Amino acid sequence: MGLSGSCPGQESEIGPALDLSPLPPELLLQILLHVPPRMLVTRCRAVCRQWRELVDGPALWRLRWAQTKDASSQDLLEATHYCPPAPKPCSWARLGILEPLGRNLLRNPCGQEGFQSWELENGGEGWAIEENRKPVPGAQAQTCFVSSFRWCRKRQVVDLLAQGLWPELLDDPRAEIHISDWWGAREDCGCQYQLHVRLVAANRRTVLARFDVEPDPIPQWNDNTCIQVSHIFTNFRKGVRFLFFEHAGKDTQFWAGYYGARITHSSVKVYFRTP
Incomplete structure (x- = not known):
């Protein structure tokens, strides 16, 4: 009774457009701050x-x-203050969209997307994906890649510039690259594990820094042991533009099936040390 309003399905009227062109840049900037980055x-x-x-x-x-x-925002604020990117079209906008600092630059680290983004080298019966036998803290998903009875390898190449990082930061001695990986075993079968990381120049051939580790095997009859391997690259040579990440696993009993190293929660993150 006497109530005004739109009928069901009727589009509401849109008011006249507001012309923002007369606004000074300082005020326009305050308005644009409320617009989503993309x-x-x-x-x-x-x-x-x-x-x-x-x-x-x-x-x-x-x-x-x-x-x-x-x-992430505070890291970008500090990094761009001490190490601003060269002025290029949309360079600051790329930083705002990609937010590359403190973000995992590896894709599909837990197998939640199958084997997508990984280059596989299958030994024995190859790789499988299973649920974790123990929770891995901080993981995106509680799943893992499981190796077989011969060395199974898996690798990714990270294009650091494509991820939003900039040459001036990567060439600054205050840049750090943090590597982390988790591996473990079934309780009834021992396993072996390897991790190989390379910091590589723009030509994709020149290795500027490396990290290799092959811990002692986990023995048979364990408690579903899960171990973190980590490394921080600091003060590396200038010119790093790519990162090659490869890990491998196998079992120690030579059993058919998937009883080898269980690998998950792999990460590559870049940080900038501030005074």
Whole structure:
């Protein structure tokens, strides 16, 4: 009775568009801070030259990171202060979208997406994916890659620039690359494990730093042991642009099936040490 409003299914009226072009850049910047990052790049950047310059420039993203206050945003704020990227089209916007610091640069670290993103080298009966026998703290999923009775290898190549990192940061001695991997065994079968990591130049051939480890095998009749292997690359040579990550596993009993090393929660993260 006397109630106004739209009928069901009727589109509500949209008010007249507001022309923001007369606004000074300082005020426009405050408005753009409330726009989601991807919309800034895909929509707002195309509006006009002034908007494109704001989205591509450092001021908008520095303010956004300062207000967000999460760890990744604070790391980017500090890193770009001490080690700003070279001025290139959309370079700051790429940082805002990709947020590469403190993020795992390896894809599908727990097998939650099958074998996607991994290059496999199958020994014995190859690789399988199973649920963890013990929870792995911090893992994206409680699943793991399980090796067989001969060496099974699995590798990824990380293009560090494509992930959003920039040459000035990678060449700075305060950059750190943190490596972590978890491996374990079934309680009824021992296993062996290896990890090989290379920091490689732009030509994909020159190795600038490396880390290799092959811990003592886990013996048969264990308690479903799960072990973390970690390493931090510091003060590495300039020119690192790719990271080669490979791990391998097998069982020690030579049993048919999938009784070898169980590998999960692999990670590669880049940080920037600040004073």
